[in-house]
Amino acid sequence: MCGTCGCSDTANAVKITDLSTGATQTVREGSILNASRAEQDHHAHDEEHHHHEGDDQPHRHGPGGEIISLETAILQKNDQIAERNRGWFEGRGVLALNLVSSPGAGKTTLLEATIKALENDIKISVIEGDQMTTNDAERIRDAGANAVQINTGAGCHLEADMISDAVKTLDPVAGSVLFIENVGNLVCPAMFDLGERMKIAIISTTEGEDKPLKYPHMFRASELVIINKMDLAPHVDFDEKACLENIKSVNPNADILLLSAKSKDGIDQWLSYLKNQLSS
Amino acid sequence: MHELGLTKNIIAIITEHAKGCRVKRVSLSVGPQACVETRALEFCFDIVAAGTVAENATLEILPASGDTFLIKEFETEEAA
Numbered sequence: 001m002c003g004t005c006g007c008s009d010t011a012n013a014v015k016i017t018d019l020s021t022g023a024t025q026t027v028r029e030g031s032i033l034n035a036s037r038a039e040q041d042h043h044a045h046d047e048e049h050h051h052h053e054g055d056d057q058p059h060r061h062g063p064g065g066e067i068i069s070l071e072t073a074i075l076q077k078n079d080q081i082a083e084r085n086r087g088w089f090e091g092r093g094v095l096a097l098n099l100v101s102s103p104g105a106g107k108t109t110l111l112e113a114t115i116k117a118l119e120n121d122i123k124i125s126v127i128e129g130d131q132m133t134t135n136d137a138e139r140i141r142d143a144g145a146n147a148v149q150i151n152t153g154a155g156c157h158l159e160a161d162m163i164s165d166a167v168k169t170l171d172p173v174a175g176s177v178l179f180i181e182n183v184g185n186l187v188c189p190a191m192f193d194l195g196e197r198m199k200i201a202i203i204s205t206t207e208g209e210d211k212p213l214k215y216p217h218m219f220r221a222s223e224l225v226i227i228n229k230m231d232l233a234p235h236v237d238f239d240e241k242a243c244l245e246n247i248k249s250v251n252p253n254a255d256i257l258l259l260s261a262k263s264k265d266g267i268d269q270w271l272s273y274l275k276n277q278l279s280s
Numbered sequence: 281m282h283e284l285g286l287t288k289n290i291i292a293i294i295t296e297h298a299k300g301c302r303v304k305r306v307s308l309s310v311g312p313q314a315c316v317e318t319r320a321l322e323f324c325f326d327i328v329a330a331g332t333v334a335e336n337a338t339l340e341i342l343p344a345s346g347d348t349f350l351i352k353e354f355e356t357e358e359a360a
């Protein structure tokens with residue numbers, strides 16, 4: 001649990017770095033619920049949602065005091081911002097994809113290969129999420145796409161308000177693809193909607209074929225599972241059949257692609273999958 | 281996994297709706313696919329509730345379906 005890593009801690013500042021200008025801004029001093037002054041102004045419209053929930057609140061009288069019925073989703077604030085992001089993406093015709101994996105599964109390498117393969121075809125921008133460093137956003141920029149780095153500090157996942165801030169900086173054009181490379185973590189990002197069209201889980205052959213069974217929530221939340229580093233499969237005794245069965249057992253509806261971002265084997269299927277998604 | 285952060289969300293929502301009244305009971309609906317460890321939630325609740333309107337409140341966790349994760353209701357103490 002995040003009691004150890006300190007997610008949502010007030011001490012947890014979140015920073016966004018625009019790689020085209022090098023400018024860094026602090027978007028959040030801590031938890032969204034203990035928002036700083038600047039952020040309260042920024043999300044002033046969120047506050048409005050709460051005014052009308054005052055006096056007409058459904059309640060009944062219990063033995064002592066009042067029982068107030070809420071039926072309030074605990075992640076409501078995140079979900080509201082995520083829905084707004086989703087509307088913005090749909091309105092502008094931007095395909096937003098949330099890439100999730102363990103650290104080192106090859107998200108950034110896959111993005112580099114994708115950007116290079118589609119450079120004359122599809123405009124791509126990337127939001128990079130990591131606890132620290134702008135290394136990944138620099139790699140993306142060097143590959144030829146616009147990138148914004150979000151550093152979550154102690155946080156172990158991206159949240160919807162970070163995406164809404166990052167998108168203002170990136171300003172993705174109509175008909176483009178926006179990749180959101182989440183913090184490498186197979187647990188927490190499953191729970192946080194960012195407003196994406198879909199989550200895409202990436203596992204690599206070096207991680208072992210039982211990852212989907214160990215982290216079922218993430219694989220259940222993803223519409224596409226990419227098995228990366230297929231070039232290494234023979235060297236690490238990767239059991240492809242077992243891996244496919246494991247994915248299907250936690251998510252029978254998942255699409256599955258096998259590829260190697262490094263050797264480019266299987267990458268064409270991924271590119272056509274992307275193009276299909278963009279046109280649908 | 282996020283139980284400490286989630287508990288802070290719960291207490292923040294309750295504090296907002298309680299409007300200064302003391303809270304003696306909080307009921308949550310939690311489904312099996314909510315990715316929430318209820319024992320960790322219980323562990324965090326007392327710690328996070330300390331010093332808020334929900335200090336010493338009891339936490340009730342009601343089973344629900346799917347990925348339900350709601351504050352169902354809360355009960356305030358009778359005004360003195």
